[in-house]
Amino acid sequence: MTKAKGIAFDEFGPAGVLHPLDIDVPEPGPGQVRIAVRAAGVNPLDHKIRAGYMNAVFPVELPHVPGIEAAGVVESVGEGVTGLAAGDEVFGPTVTGAYAGLALAEAAKLAAKPASLGFPEAAALPVAAETAYRALHELHVRPGETLIVHGAAGGVGILAVQFAVARGLRVVGTAGEANHEHLRRLGAIPVTYGDGLVDRAREAVPEGVDVAFDTTGLAESLAASVELTGAKDRVLTIGSPLTAGEYGVAFSSGAGPDGYFGAPAFAEALALHAAGTLDVAIHRAYPLAEAVDAQRASEAGHLRGKIVLLP
Template sequence: MQAMTMPRYGGPDDLALVDLPDPKVAPGEVLIRVVAAGINPVDWKLAAGGLDALMVAHFPMIPGWDVAGVVERNGLDSTEFAPGDEVFGYIRKDSAEHGGYAEKVSAQVRMLARKPRTLSWAQTAGLPLAGLTALQAADRVGVGPGDTVLVHAAAGGVGSLGTQLALARGARVIGTASPGNHAFLRELGAEPVAYGPGLADRVRELAPDGVDAALDFVGGGEALDVSVELLGSPARLASIADHRAAALGGHYVWVRPDGAGLTALAALADEGRLTVPVEKVLPLREAAEAWRLSGGGHTRGKLVLSVGEA
């Protein structure tokens, strides 16, 4: 099989497309023929050594934790899926070595769910990590009907999904974004505000009594400080980008693989209440360019690698 690999910690220029043996399939796993692989900032941060204190990396390392594809073979005790099933997953393993930037990948069945019928392969590949992150953050602070929720970076890959999830639960969403993304947020059903100095005042113009919950998908002092000010109490503040949230009395969220969560996201998609904006689809051989685009921080939707045929 062909796979995009890193020979050592490094950057986009170190990525190389090479031929490797097909992965082994352990008990509790299936072998997936990858159709598309999602790009996330953690991919290139991990490849640069940014998680070296947390995870063991084996080289050559195949990056990528988001995949969508077709089950090709089962492990010894893996009965949850059958060959030919279309699946997707956030397939993070305990160590970094065999990721999704490859024609085939083995994955634990507990990390997988059946592909949403209504989403394209590219949209499906862009959903797992970002969707689960948004879902687990919303769950942590109990977003529900009648809540007014402040979503920071509401037009981003995670934020746009968090916005849709909150709206699907019957909440009102006020979302921060640059002015160029305000029309996009209105299309999703959110009320946009510009970030930057004076944010708290702009939110209060829309919600004079403050907000009930806040989801920080961007990090930085402004997001947390403004959130605490508008909440009155940090108990319903969740951040995926700033550890200080926990120290303030809120929640820091590091996403976990969860097949049940993916099934819930797929159901929302098939009900027409969740979609995945895709900025660009690139072939596997152009993974380095995808990383450069991701690192630029200006993409609104997901970046996805096209790997194989369904």
Template sequence: MPLAAQFSEYGTTDELTVVEVPDKSPGPGQVRLAVRAAGVNPIDWKLLSGAMRAQMLLQLPAGLGSDVAGVVDQLGEGVSTWQVGDEVLGSSASPAFAQSAVADAGALVAKPAGLPWEVAGGIAGAGATAWTVIDDLALAAGETLLIHAAAGGVGTMAAQVALARGARVIGTAGPDKHELLRSLGVEPVTYGEGLADRVRALSPAGVDAVLDASGRGEIPVSIELAGGPERVLTLVAFDQAASGVRIHVGGGGADSAPAVAGIVGLIQEGRLRVPVARTFPLADVAAALELSRAGHVAGKLVVLPV
């Protein structure tokens, strides 16, 4: 039987264990994957902690993980878009921190030959979110975008999508991540007190739009720099709705495959790369979630079940 990470009670990563689970069978319109890589996202440790019980009440014992890359090994009824042996990536319908998972056929895109598994496994959630929010901000060529937490999973991809569309990107991060941002084409600034002055030193007129992937109190300075809240979008500061900024929920949306395909296309064109901060075997999934929860990670964390 395949192995999977599960928890029987909400709480800390101490609740996670790797156990044998029954083989899954894909339903109509689904495929089963031999999982090669699964990206870690903040929602994973939030689900484990019970912080999202009001939005997503899980039937325990439960697993985690939704970003997936793997090899199709079984087809559900009515699936003609994929064949056994196809290498794919996207979003899973069952927990992805496992050796086997099922996914809706339409939630997957083909993995390009030569794309490393750890990169493929880290694309779906952050990539679809990045693509969607840049669309939502209606960023035009020649405009300047400020990204808070620009070195994170969503931040690095959103920056590169914006750059590929002809925008200029300024990104906040700790000094130890500035070189990474420069390598992506982002102009780095250090977050914290005096941020507005540091941004204006690079862009005296302020910025055209702001993406907040940090949630550490940057909304007032973002509104100031953007000249109003209309083009300030946050992924995390849900308590700031009254300020007039845009609150983005739902990641890449229900139909995220086109956005994921867009990210993959930029990778194939050499215009986007996915920094992978660290990989973990399935047995160390708890350590991966702890590192994600602590924050300040440059790039993606990815679990490699095999």
């Protein structure tokens, strides 16, 4: 075991239950590496687990260190690991909590971080890129189609917009007006969410909408998506399985039959980065010690991009 500084909670509750904790990070097992975390992504799942909302389906032992994605430097490698060595810069999902100075990860699920990509930006990619890629895969999008993305300025939405534009789709993105210019720069047609969304979308793309990806889980977004596409099987949400069921549309959680799409998702994001077009929006980077504030901001929502923590 190696000691590391981390953030944990001993009981379920509001963000204030988070506190600093010296944690033990084990030696990497077969197929694993231990990384020195340079940045960790903050996701809605983190605060849902902390609040106890996920305990029936995602039980955790207390004290629990949150965080499921990170970017950092390989510190040590486990048995059977090839292609990675101490000193390599990587990013991807973690096995142990990423709100810490050290974390374990499965070597096969990590990607090499280019020197030209910052650690905060790399830490913001794993969950968002895999989710965006998976959603487009499950929706069977095709070049020339028109896709509407609800919550297009969030961490997942921004990458979904970029992946779709790069694949030759026309993209409509719902967001607050403060984010409209940013979406235009990404190649999307922005529309404001809320009452009148269907009319605004039809005015923006008179040819119609073929497919819809929702990141919000809001009933109004799913209702609008079904009305716009006219086909429930071309609508997918990652926001709420309950709301998805109410509207008869697909819900994607990453536990589907096609498995984990990290490798192709990271490759697609890195190809955009190599071309100089990848936009990884960082809403704010907080010091690890300010994890309470970071999770409160995440819970409040309406973010442009991702929140990251810097150990």
